[in-house]
Amino acid sequence: xxxxxGARTIRGINNAGQFxxxxxxxxxxxxxxxxxxxxxxxxxxxxxxxxVRSVPVIMVTGxxxxxxxxxxxxxxxxxxxxxxxxxxxxxxxxxxxxxxVLAAVMxxxxxxxxxxxxxxxxxxxxxxxxxxxxxxxxxRHLVAPRVLACLLLTPVLIIYADxxxxxxxxxxxxxxxxxxxxxxxxxxxxxxxxxDVLVGVTKGFFFGCAIALISCYKGFTCKxxxxxxGQACTEAFxxxxxxxxxxxxxxxxxxxxxxxxxxxxKSLVS
Amino acid sequence: xxxxxQNKQTAEGGDNGVLRIKNLTKxxxxxxxxESISLGIEKGKTTVVxxxxxxxxxxxxxxxxxxxxxxxxxxxxxxxxxxxxREQELNEVRMHYGFLFQGGALFDSLNxxxxxxxxxxxxxRINDWKVVEDLVKSxxxxxxxxxxxxxxxxxLSGGQRKRVALARAIALNPExxxxxxxxxxxDPIRADIINELxxxxxxxxxxxxxxxxxxMKSAYKIADRIIMLHRGRLVAxxxxxxxxxxxxxxxxQFINGQVxxxxxxxxxxxxxxxQTQFMPRDFAK
Ligand SMILES: Nc1ncnc2c1ncn2[C@@H]1O[C@H](COP(=O)(O)OP(=O)(O)OP(=O)(O)O)[C@@H](O)[C@H]1O
Ligand SMILES: [Mg+2]
Numbered sequence: 263x264x265x266x267x268g269a270r271t272i273r274g275i276n277n278a279g280q281f282x283x284x285x286x287x288x289x290x291x292x293x294x295x296x297x298x299x300x301x302x303x304x305x306x307x308x309x310x311x312x313x314v315r316s317v318p319v320i321m322v323t324g325x326x327x328x329x330x331x332x333x334x335x336x337x338x339x340x341x342x343x344x345x346x347x348x349x350x351x352x353x354x355x356x357x358x359x360x361x362x363v364l365a366a367v368m369x370x371x372x373x374x375x376x377x378x379x380x381x382x383x384x385x386x387x388x389x390x391x392x393x394x395x396x397x398x399x400x401x402r403h404l405v406a407p408r409v410l411a412c413l414l415l416t417p418v419l420i421i422y423a424d425x426x427x428x429x430x431x432x433x434x435x436x437x438x439x440x441x442x443x444x445x446x447x448x449x450x451x452x453x454x455x456x457x458d459v460l461v462g463v464t465k466g467f468f469f470g471c472a473i474a475l476i477s478c479y480k481g482f483t484c485k486x487x488x489x490x491x492g493q494a495c496t497e498a499f500x501x502x503x504x505x506x507x508x509x510x511x512x513x514x515x516x517x518x519x520x521x522x523x524x525x526x527x528k529s530l531v532s
Numbered sequence: 533x534x535x536x537x538q539n540k541q542t543a544e545g546g547d548n549g550v551l552r553i554k555n556l557t558k559x560x561x562x563x564x565x566x567e568s569i570s571l572g573i574e575k576g577k578t579t580v581v582x583x584x585x586x587x588x589x590x591x592x593x594x595x596x597x598x599x600x601x602x603x604x605x606x607x608x609x610x611x612x613x614x615x616x617x618r619e620q621e622l623n624e625v626r627m628h629y630g631f632l633f634q635g636g637a638l639f640d641s642l643n644x645x646x647x648x649x650x651x652x653x654x655x656x657r658i659n660d661w662k663v664v665e666d667l668v669k670s671x672x673x674x675x676x677x678x679x680x681x682x683x684x685x686x687x688l689s690g691g692q693r694k695r696v697a698l699a700r701a702i703a704l705n706p707e708x709x710x711x712x713x714x715x716x717x718x719d720p721i722r723a724d725i726i727n728e729l730x731x732x733x734x735x736x737x738x739x740x741x742x743x744x745x746x747x748m749k750s751a752y753k754i755a756d757r758i759i760m761l762h763r764g765r766l767v768a769x770x771x772x773x774x775x776x777x778x779x780x781x782x783x784x785q786f787i788n789g790q791v792x793x794x795x796x797x798x799x800x801x802x803x804x805x806x807q808t809q810f811m812p813r814d815f816a817k
Contacts, residue, residue, distance in 0.1 A: 389639055391633070392631075392637035394599060394622075395599060396627075396631075396650065397624065397625075397626035397655065398651075399623060
């Protein structure tokens, strides 16, 4: 019993170490390959697969989040006669938390799963070894373009989710719940700062990076066979999901600290 | 200083081989696959590795290009130790190799043309596409597949895939080519064309060749030297004549395709087929 626990712990630490090395290597390679003309077509094709095709899904996610928030929050605020402040609540939640996190989770499922399955299949059919045998670094050829594409596109997709979330919230609040449109926007504008939007979008860089690194790592270390690939996909999604939440928490703490320490200078910026 | 030492060592090995393995041992967990193998592969010669399925031929040949790292022992390429190099440094070395994977390992997201130009594209900037197209055409006609440029691997037969993989392995005109079972899965005539191709490449370009195969006919035809692996060790090493007359019973059984008495006994012990196996007809009623 203790023995298995110990063995598991050791395996866990081993995996974490391996992942850290892989992640470090990938980030270094990605940064370096920005200067290589050869990476650009690869990054572009990944951006098409990862980004462009995710837009509809992300937009639907954002719209539903905004709409649901409006329906849920209305009763509470109406009870306090504050229903005109609905806009602040919806838009702050969407822009800072729900938009980024749900968009990232959606991407982890849609893109992360596909990345892991693709690289995992390449791994078990020796295609990754084939790349190595021809004197090419598989991290440079396969991982770097995917990391760069995720890094660049997740923030953009988050902006889409935010926009649709805001619109969804607006339509439900104004058209269905009958809140005055002018008041809705006025309170929203006074409550949501540029800083909030920036925090949300910045989260996208971290989430995108985490999704790409975890999915590629799982694909590269995938076990033989169809079952191995399936298992790697599941593990990649779970790991991405957990790290999105953990990163979200960490970034919330950090962004708050930054906000507080720069509070006195705020009037200079805006 | 250290380098000079290594060179001296290989020179002392008494063999100016392009590739050298010293005391190579490979384990996967507790499973010992190769045990203390030493081998030098001469420049411009064709060395054929034979041995029963699962004896570690693929593992051995992958060590020659360091796709697998030894558990202990050393690998040298042109006198330089390569088994302890970092991946980036190895990429330079691997440019001089062509490797044919047992399963082909074609990139299934790329078509035949793109597969073959992959190694070229990785190392050279292509300015003149006409030259590249001609090159692909000539490599494909060598394996009898000109005209299949736009096919995807999924739409090729197993033997065709193998031949495309072969064309890809020779695309860079490497100094050393390692073939893992080039003729398995091909019809006898195709297999013989591949044999001729291996001979031609060696004759015209002086390429150093290592071929893993089960096919004794092909082995006798192309080999300057045949080595046999059995249970992780070298049991025979010499030219075709030497192997034909080798006294070791394992070698004789292998080259003549005879089953050993032990294996036959095991098969008899397993009982008759109808006792051990349900056939669909058992459920017919
Ligand atoms: N990555 C690996 N992990 C664990 N064991 C392995 C691995 N690769 C090979 N082996 C083991 O090494 C042994 C030799 O495998 P290898 O593929 O070299 O056989 P082979 O001689 O090429 O056989 P065949 O002629 O059927 O291709 C096998 O018993 C296999 O179980
Ligand atoms: Mg093999």
